[in-house]
Amino acid sequence: MSGGLPADQVLDELRELRAGDLPTHGGRTLAYVYDSGLSGVDELGAAAHAMASSANGLDPTAFPSLLRLENDIVATAAALLGGGQDTVGSVTSGGTESCLLAVQGARDSRPDLDRPTMVIADTAHAAFHKAAHYFGVEPVVVPVDPVTFRADPDAMAAAIGPSTVLVVLSAPSYAHGVVDPVTEVAAAAARAGVRCHVDACIGGWVLPHFRRLGVEVPEFDLSVPGVTSLSVDLHKYAYCPKGTSVLLHADASVRRPQLFASAAWPGYTMLNSTMQSTRSGGPLAAAWAVLRHIGDAGYAELAARTLTAVRTLRAGVDTIAGLRVLGSPEAALLSLTCDDDLDVFTVADEMTARRWYLQPQFGFGASPPNLHLTVTAASHGSEEQLLADLAQAVGVARAAGPVRLAPELVAVIEGLDPTVLTPEQFAGLLAVAGLDGVGVPERMAEINTMLSVASPALRERLLVEFLSALYSQPR
Template sequence: MRPAREVLARLRELRAGDLPTHGGRTLAYVYDSGLSGVDELAAQAHALASSANGLDPTAFPSLRRLENDLVAATARLVGGTPSTVGAVTSGGTESCLLAVLAAREGRPDVAEPSIVLPSTAHAAFHKAAHLFRVRPVVVPVDPVTFRADPDAMAAAIDDTTVLVVAGAPSYAHGVIDPVAPIAAAAAARGVRTHVDACIGGWVLPYFRRLGRPVPEFGFGVEGVTSVSVDLHKYAYCPKGVSVLLHGDAELRRGHYFASADWPGYTMLNSTIQSTRSGGPLAAAWAVVQHLGDDGYLELARQTLAAVTAIADGIRSIDGLRLLAEPDSTLIALAAGDDSFDLFTVADEMRARGWYVQPQFAHGSSPVNLHLTVTAANRGGEAGFLADLAASVAAAREAGPVTVDENVAAFVAALDPDTLTGEQFEGLLTAAGMGGGAGLPDRMAGINALLGAATPALRERLLREFLGMLYRPD
């Protein structure tokens, strides 16, 4: 038996190589309130309930109480009514999956169902379409504002449509889709509307209370039938906890699963998971109870101030521009000219201790850098902006990133449907990652290479790369 202190020491050693999850220096993936004591409270609550199993709410009634409390708190924020019901899931992707599943199961008369998505809809909906064999109908968004086009969305609805999706906000650009006209068009055809408020659901209502003009996006909008809200985002709860809300119990029924036709216990699930640890549920409940309405209002105030300061600062940096005016907490910044490469800017920021997320060009959206701003960024805006300006200057001095002609030709010849392991190994070698070299410190060249690939090829390449990463030593 290995001593506990040695095990924990090894874990700390491994964690030292990760991106920081506190301090506001990782502007994607993590959400930091900046408050002391919140993590400790969540950890203690998690430990109290981690061995309880949400598979059977009659065996562990405490978990049922915690889940109902979280659903009720979420529903209050997004205009829920006494009829609103919900489920706590493992994260935003599971919430989106279940919204699609419930919509598909709610229309057994449709043999080949489809869902209508703006091109900015989260990839989770494409995953749902893949898993549940639902056809995605992707509708281009406004090329300037990046918001969904209500008329185009309405025109895409047909007799096979079981669900229409809108974002509040969309992840890539941080803008809120025009939910009201989209939901109205769907309702006129008897089709459900899901609002993906995984990011904005817990913070936008507080922004509205602070005087920021935020359009209605929840159940106060006629035609909205379901809303997803992640608590591990701006409720600042540990991962992974999300809430999927439905307007009433009938709408939710389609994602429940029961199986009695076997000799074991009758299996009954409210989500995709069967066994569910009570730990994340209890941790989220404890954080929500602790911070309370006043606490979340103050955190929203700090976040809004940080978003405003960072957006204003980006406008003043020569060579940068906002890709869209941020409606919420997400900022997408683009290059104002072609004298430098944003992938190099991301590398320079990483060297200065910041993580900003590169996003590839897609349709009318050019290469850009994504920033997820949280309350922890308040007070650090000046330092971030100074390093961003210095990174742009360094990138301009380095010049644009180019892909070697031979490597570009090799990539162009690859067929994503027939890509072999040997071809993938050859590409890694060409990119300087062969022989187990792993990821380089600077990713601009790799990102430029990936950016030159079609989305289908990029998907295949990254699946191969993922398979390479997850191999036991």
């Protein structure tokens, strides 16, 4: 007996809402989602999730099945990524939580430091800036090579100092898909007695298979001397349901500062291995089921399909005048930039109109504005259509020319101070730009051009206001 709506009606409403989202299958959304293209995998994950969703990972003695699932998952990840008998790990809610915990554990391993720092390349994932903000660890940001976009090993080593608690490397970096020189930098960190974390969230499950297929992938995993921890997301190239990630540690002593216990209240003694206390067993069970179902041979085949798609797309991009791939990516990520007479954000809009989503990335340092493509196994088979549509989109963008902002709009943007920006100023900027309130517009080229004019600090502030307005009660 229910006083609310019938279940069928509720599900119908949900289906109607979901109809307006980007597609999560079919390889047309080249960011945010990871599609194996295998039939039955989603259904298996959903069924396993349902079986364990009511179990609570807060207490592994109450739900020993979840303990077994987590240890199995960690062992599988460790075997793939250079771990040994001493390797331990934790399953987290996603890559950001894994990165946060790596920073928190490093900070808490050095309680003698009042102002700890960490050395990161300027291509390190923004999750590490979030960790710095949350945990009071100052980031020492080192520019990467302006051509390869890889971390500079000498500059990274030189940035390590007495207050450094962690050095962070990417395998690969999200923005350009290149693997940092882990061997050299991890050695420098080890000589200084500093932890070294490898963010392999997006590449860890596919790079070992790419190497077996002949791709020259630099060494990056726990087998590299000096690497003390590594993160890998299962909801990426392990094609598990969101959200599961694994944070691996070389041994239990490295993980220990991450573990939290509190008996300073009259209730149960809180004991946590991750940032969460209550943790649904659903994502854990779903990941465990998918990993066992696909297996190592299955992941090798999925990696082969992905690699074929990557190579086909890279070769095809080279034939489209005005378009090129940034750097020399080793993984399954491509970043495409345009010549000056082409507007990269217009290309993105034109691809959206053709039912492809390519993720715009703003210029930063030596990296120009570009379009990010996360290529998955489901991309194989649609490469030629994507390239044909991309060539058409480039043609339209060339004919349209660069997006021109009105001088008065540019002046307004350049005159804004992110430290004192008010909601009223944000609303005024929308009005000057001719936008009727906050929403999700169909075309983004002009908005992205406005954001690219803004400094990174102002862009952050503007987008915070945008997010705040989006997540407000309907009026």
